[in-house]
Amino acid sequence: MNNINKIEDYLDSLYPNPKCELNYNKxxxxxxxxxxxxxxxxxxxxxxxxxxxxxxxxxxxxxxxxxxxxxxxxxxxxxxxxxxxxxxxxxxxxxxxxxxxxxxxxxxxxxxxxxxxxxxxxxxxxxYHLPNIAVDTHVNRVSKRLGLAKEKDDVLKVERRLEKCFSKDNWAKRHLQLVLFGRYHCKSIRPNCDNCLLKDICKYKEKK
Ligand code: SF4
CATH class of the missing domain: 1.10.340.30 (Hypothetical protein; domain 2)
Incomplete structure (x- = not known):
């Protein structure tokens, strides 16, 4: 299994039905x-x-x-x-x-x-359920830690790399999963590395 498959499987197991956390009606x-x-x-x-x-x-x-x-x-x-x-x-x-x-x-x-x-x-x-991958601070950080993007990449470059990593049908879902992963698991400070199944492929963990 390659690293991208591993990441996708783990994200699917943690967040099988990711949802936007902003409330709205219109x-x-x-x-x-x-x-x-x-x-x-x-x-x-x-x-x-x-x-x-x-x-x-x-x-x-x-x-x-x-x-x-x-x-x-x-x-x-x-x-x-x-x-x-x-x-x-x-x-x-x-x-x-x-x-x-x-x-x-x-x-x-x-x-x-x-x-x-x-x-x-x-x-x-x-x-509108149109395929897009938004790169916010969480997606940017997590993508670099997991080796999906390079440290020096700007957000547009990260977006382009993620588009190549994941199937277009899953772009919206992967974006939400990466946001949740960054928000609750792979936090900026004190990420939950002890309980992370991606530590063997993680660049951040490797450096530490
Ligand atoms: S091992 Fe730690 S830094 Fe790496 S992806 Fe997991 S939680 Fe994030």
């Missing part, structure tokens, strides 16, 4: 939740979005919301001034330029404030 709620999750945990985002989306239950109300009120709702997740602006502006663009529907067009999505490649990849794979 397409734009997911997009905004992903934007809000930059430098914040999904858990902390899930604590503020119910209030935000129930107080402003559609795009028209959200784009016209008082920015200070949005700030007061999302303050606990940090970088709230910038994120409050993103929320209003994304709502405005979706309402006025996209018929109220989050598009699948990557260029259009990436033209929105706060929406970069990683946000688009997460959104497209989660909401």
């Amino acid at each position: 397409d734009y709620e997911l997009l905004i939740a992903i934007v809000l999750s930059a430098q914040a945990t999904d858990k902390s985002v899930n604590l503020v979005t119910p209030k935000l989306f129930s107080k402003y239950p559609n795009l028209k109300l959200l784009k016209e919301a008082n920015i200070d009120d949005i700030i007061s709702i999302i303050r606990s997740i940090g970088t709230y001034n910038r994120k409050a602006f993103y929320v209003k502006e994304i709502a405005r663009i979706l309402d006025e330029e996209c018929n109220g529907v989050v598009p699948t067009d990557r260029d259009l999505l990436e033209s929105m404030p706060g929406v970069g490649r990683k946000v688009v990849n997460v959104f497209l794979s989660e909401f």
Whole structure:
């Protein structure tokens, strides 16, 4: 069995049905939740979005919301001034330029404030089930530790390497599994190496 098969088997055994941990009910709620999750945990985002989306239950109300009120709702997740602006502006663009529907067009999505490649990849794979591998801090770290990418690779290079490692049908699932593996098992500090079945192929463990 090669290393990639070993990694896939282990991820499947740990996380057979991985799910996105952000809560949402509508397409734009997911997009905004992903934007809000930059430098914040999904858990902390899930604590503020119910209030935000129930107080402003559609795009028209959200784009016209008082920015200070949005700030007061999302303050606990940090970088709230910038994120409050993103929320209003994304709502405005979706309402006025996209018929109220989050598009699948990557260029259009990436033209929105706060929406970069990683946000688009997460959104497209989660909401539209389009094959994409988003490389966040967990995926980046874990991929390098497991030798799926090289230490010097930037996130786009890591994405390209992961696309080659895994079957396209599984890209969305592998992304979620690597996120969960990095979040709960192969943590940045004090990874759970003692209980890890990948230690024989792990570069990080080898170095230690
Ligand atoms: S051995 Fe440790 S560092 Fe390597 S993949 Fe497992 S948990 Fe992560």
